[in-house]
Amino acid sequence: MKTISRKQEIIATATRLFYEKGYTAVSMRDIATAMDIKAASLYNHIKSKQEILSEIILKVAEEFTVGMENVLAENSSAIKKVEKVIELHIDITVNHSEALAALNNDWMHLEEIDLRSFVKMREDYEENFRSIIKQGIEAGEIKPYHPEVILFSILSTLRTLYLWYQKRGKVDVNILKKDMVSVLIKGIV
Amino acid sequence: MKTISRKQEIIATATRLFYEKGYTAVSMRDIATAMDIKAASLYNHIKSKQEILSEIILKVAEEFTVGMENVLAENSSAIKKVEKVIELHIDITVNHSEALAALNNDWMHLEEIDLRSFVKMREDYEENFRSIIKQGIEAGEIKPYHPEVILFSILSTLRTLYLWYQKRGKVDVNILKKDMVSVLIKGIV
DNA sequence: TAACAAAACTAACGCTTGTTAGTTAGAATT
DNA sequence: AATTCTAACTAACAAGCGTTAGTTTTGTTA
Known part of the structure; x- marks a missing residue:
């Protein structure tokens, strides 16, 4: 399933951002921007x-x-x-x-x-x-x-x-x- | 000056909340509620x-x-x-x-x-x-x-x-x- | 008691938040 | 060639954010 690998990319990106600024200081838009997509697109791969x-x-x-x-x-x-x-x-x-x-x-x-x-x-x-x-x-x-x-x-x-x-x-x-x-x-x- | 002591109360309250949840997870409304006042009132004592x-x-x-x-x-x-x-x-x-x-x-x-x-x-x-x-x-x-x-x-x-x-x-x-x-x-x- | 300062209030602002709905482009499968 | 799947998109929502302006209450001092 490709979705899983895309999901892992999201998690990897989020991990890096959380490391830098902390969970609450990182928005879904921040994560999306770092992956060059829109925030709504993340929800094709993760629940929340x-x-x-x-x-x-x-x-x-x-x-x-x-x-x-x-x-x-x-x-x-x-x-x-x-x-x-x-x-x-x-x-x-x-x-x-x-x-x-x-x-x-x-x-x-x-x-x-x-x-x-x-x-x-x-x-x-x-x-x-x-x-x-x-x-x-x-x-x-x-x-x-x-x-x-x-x-x-x-x-x-x-x-x-x-x-x-x-x-x-x-x-x-x-x-x-x-x-x-x-x-x-x-x-x- | 009374303002200074009130300011210290705000800082003390915020310190406790920041300790529990972290800076970004604590809102000005959280701090105000913990002091039984409204968020806007905080700004009589602190700049930001x-x-x-x-x-x-x-x-x-x-x-x-x-x-x-x-x-x-x-x-x-x-x-x-x-x-x-x-x-x-x-x-x-x-x-x-x-x-x-x-x-x-x-x-x-x-x-x-x-x-x-x-x-x-x-x-x-x-x-x-x-x-x-x-x-x-x-x-x-x-x-x-x-x-x-x-x-x-x-x-x-x-x-x-x-x-x-x-x-x-x-x-x-x-x-x-x-x-x-x-x-x-x-x-x- | 009138005046003053301190510290609270209400209301609102522009912006950001996480998330949902519905749609579309492209690739893979039938 | 038609269908299905993947993964992106746009648009919008309700709620929450930090902060400001203007007003009212409270308590002290003249």
């Missing part, structure tokens, strides 16, 4: 502006959820799992850096089920990460700081990586992973 | 919606600038300066947690001189922080990681602290400072 936002955000949110489930399923130490989570974030950042702006800044403009579903995913994700850290502390692999502070510190860095990755001309992924794992882990072991 | 945004953002941005200048003026080790910067962020977060949402997410909706002035302040701030880290590395106080990665990691955590501080019922400031300094510094020394 809201649908664009939820496709952008939920697709990436599901990648996080699936990635976290894979990490949890592993049979390895807590520290190794933290490393895997860091690498998961970096992989997603590299592939969807612009979508992450919408996920981080515009999720509250989701509606109804989409909003609830996103919030649930995010809470579960944080809870899973928190339990990995707690297990690491119990096992003596991780220093006994307040787990909340460790969680917050690592997650903040990972969540805003998309801003820096864009700004400082896209470093090599493997070097980035090594550096980030060093800086984020060395402080807590 | 834009003025509200720039007062919110630039006031806090100047606190960061002044704070950083004080840190630079100190005669102490690089590590001690990094500690002071961490404490500066925590103090500002505690006092202006909602304004920081606008500063972080809506600065791009500033116009003209205000936008230029903000961007300049932020660039200078980052550059000053970067040079503290570089000096620490040269002096052997800080591990020789890529300074950019250290800067990014610490600054990301500090910049999103306002989100966590709101969510987890406002911890005691001094405990927070001690914990954050531990987690953020121990990893790099």
Whole structure:
């Protein structure tokens, strides 16, 4: 179906514009103009502006959820799992850096089920990460700081990586992973 | 002058709403309704919606600038300066947690001189922080990681602290400072 | 009590918003 | 050659936007 690919073009264009100015500051006419068509034409391919936002955000949110489930399923130490989570974030950042702006800044403009579903995913994700850290502390692999502070510190860095990755001309992924794992882990072991 | 205090009430109300939904998603009518008056009445006290945004953002941005200048003026080790910067962020977060949402997410909706002035302040701030880290590395106080990665990691955590501080019922400031300094510094020394 | 300033009001402006209805040009399929 | 499908178009809608002008209410001071 050609419609699907055209729909993906719209979503890609919107993702870029949302990254630059935020969801509410971008109009359907802005998106259309960027594609050299009229705003009404967009509705041959998408149901609403809201649908664009939820496709952008939920697709990436599901990648996080699936990635976290894979990490949890592993049979390895807590520290190794933290490393895997860091690498998961970096992989997603590299592939969807612009979508992450919408996920981080515009999720509250989701509606109804989409909003609830996103919030649930995010809470579960944080809870899973928190339990990995707690297990690491119990096992003596991780220093006994307040787990909340460790969680917050690592997650903040990972969540805003998309801003820096864009700004400082896209470093090599493997070097980035090594550096980030060093800086984020060395402080807590 | 009563007008000034009324103006501050408007700014305080707008700050809260901008924190919840973002600058562009909040209308002048929203702000007015939250104050139990009509939108037109706001204009007895402020020039424009834009003025509200720039007062919110630039006031806090100047606190960061002044704070950083004080840190630079100190005669102490690089590590001690990094500690002071961490404490500066925590103090500002505690006092202006909602304004920081606008500063972080809506600065791009500033116009003209205000936008230029903000961007300049932020660039200078980052550059000053970067040079503290570089000096620490040269002096052997800080591990020789890529300074950019250290800067990014610490600054990301500090910049999103306002989100966590709101969510987890406002911890005691001094405990927070001690914990954050531990987690953020121990990893790099 | 009259005068004054502060701060609210009503009404409206021109413009932008997301979205719908109906139509048309071109390409693919029968 | 006729039909169907895709994807664009024009035109318009009702609602909401930031803002202005002019007026009225409210509270303080002379």
